[in-house]
Structures are given as structure tokens and as C-alpha cells.
Amino acid sequence: MRTRLGKLVERLGGQLTGDAEAEVSGIAPLDSADASHITFLSNPKFRNQAGQTKAAALILSPADDAALAGVYGGSRIVTDNPYAYFARAAQFFVELYAEPVRPGIHPAAVVHPEARVDAGATIGPNVTVEAGAAIAAGAVIDAGCFIGRNARVGEGTHFFANVAFHAGCEIGKRGIIHSGAVIGADGFGFARENGVYIKIPQTGRVVIGDDVEIGANTTVDRGALADTIIEDGVKLDNQIQIGHNCQIGAHTAMAGCVGVAGSAKIGKYCTFGGAAMVLGHLTVVDNVHVSSGSMVTRSILEPGQYTGFYPLAKNAEWEKSAAIVRNLGTMREKIRELEKTIKSLTEKK
Structure with a gap:
């Protein structure tokens, strides 16, 4: 299955120089692309490699286009952000090759009579949907998922196999939750008396906005009294722990194995490198970037890059x-x- 370069540019924008009728079948790296592929250049360090690529078309910035116009012989798609353009082009080809999803409820699913599943939703085998849950049009719930009572799943949201989405939790539109994620398990809340731990009931929810992606085996705990909040556009990698009553601001991204303790409040447009840790009840303002492996032990009230680990050395x-x-x-x-x-x-x- 192929598509014309002109059609791709009509959909995604950019300035095309070359043959709009040329057909391509997908995206490949600079060094392995052939005449059936498009490729991209987002780092000027690879200009020499881009000039030698055999791809039918090259996505690149205006500056790189000026440098390569006389070297690269294929078509060129000029855009201010080649990496973002590559991401959207990759989405285009995924949609092009995707098997059509057939709405409906698999016979092996267990859906409570009081649950509301839109006719346009897809419910896979061995899914459990409890009473009061609502699943909107275009949602896809893959095999083995659990949707708790009174939970809400928004339009176009996709749960991969074996996601646990507990009672009362909500997620907005176009969300993605990968396999093994647990949303809405009890937070770690105990009171101590005479050397014995007394469980504090976790009666809050997890409320997730639109366009959120949550990685495999990541856990987001429900609030103790108030809700745990994940705002629009947040991206959480695999094996992340978000504690109860946390708030994660819009478009914040966290790499694998990050841990955020309970009641921490993280601002918008923040990034956290892999295995970074945030202690509980702290505040991190918008536009803070925490390096991998760093431990945030105090509130961060000024935007910027923060690093907190001892440099590696011989033992x-x-x-x-x-x-x-x-x-x-x-x-x-x-x-x-x-x-x-x-x-x-x-x-x-």
C-alpha cells in the first residue's frame, strides 16, 4: 500500500520540492531507506548521511534544505520542525496499514447490564465492565481489561490488554493506556498506633484528561480523600509510580521508573528523566526539567534544569x-x- 507525496503534504503541510506524484510506502532511517521510503533529518550532524540517503523524499528544516539542495537528489519536504513532522507522518502510515477495528462486544466479555457501552466502542474477549461504567464511542478495550464500577472511558481511548481501571476513575478522549497499567489502586495510606498500622480508606479517584498516554506496568494510585489528577497531554513511560493525591500538570512527560510520592504537585510542561524521584507534598512549578536519577527533596519554585546525583566514579x-x-x-x-x-x-x- 502506497501514498503519493502530494497527498501526504496536503494532509500534514510543509513545502514540497520535487515529484508530488511519487509514491512511498513508509518511513525508514537515513541509512536504510530506499526509493519506496521517506526519511527525515532533525540533527544537522547527520547532513552527510542525509545527502547520501536513497530515500524518495527527505523531511528537513529550511537551514538543512539550503545546505543539501544541491547534494540530495530526491524530493524534499521543508518544515520548521522535522522531528514533529516525522511523528505525524509515522501516524499517517500506521493509520494507512492498520486493520479496521470492528465495534462491538466480544461474546467472552462480561458487561454488567447497568454499564453503558456505546455502539461504536470495541470490547475484547475476557473484558470485565462493572455496573455504572460508561465507555464512549470509538473506545477500544483490548482483551483481559477490567473497568470498575462507575468508571468513565472517553471517546477514542485505547486500553491495551490487561489494564486495570478501577472504580470511579475517569479518562478523557484519545487516551492510550498500555498493558499491565493499574489505574486507581489504593494509595499507600496508614496511621500508626501502638506499633500497628491502621489502613486509611482511599476514597478518592484518578481523573485523567485528554490525549494522555500511560506506559506498561505504570501505576497511578487513587486519592485518599481528594482525587489524583493527571491533566491533558501528560505522557508517562513504563513502570512509573504516581502516588495518591498527586497532581501532574498538562503536557508534562516522565521517562521510565520515575517515582512521585503522594500529594506532590507537578506543574505543566515539565520533564523528568528516567528513575528521577520526587518526595511527597512538594511543589514543582511549570517548565522544570529534572535530570535522570535525580532526587527532588524540596519544592522547586523556579523554572529551569535541575540535577541532583553524585557523579559516577571508580569504587x-x-x-x-x-x-x-x-x-x-x-x-x-x-x-x-x-x-x-x-x-x-x-x-x-
């Missing part, structure tokens, strides 16, 4: 540095005493 060097760090308190007191002595001697002179 013997690390042990020496750790020993110095352990003795900093004693060294500080000794330095203060020396400063006092120097000051006293100076004053006597």
Missing part, C-alpha cells in the same frame, strides 16, 4: 569521597575554630 574513589562527605561536619567545626583563632591573632597584632 575506590567513590569510597574516599564518601568518607570525606561523612566527615564534613567535623571539618566544618574545625575550620570555624581556625577562623576564630586567626581572627583573634589578627586583632592582637
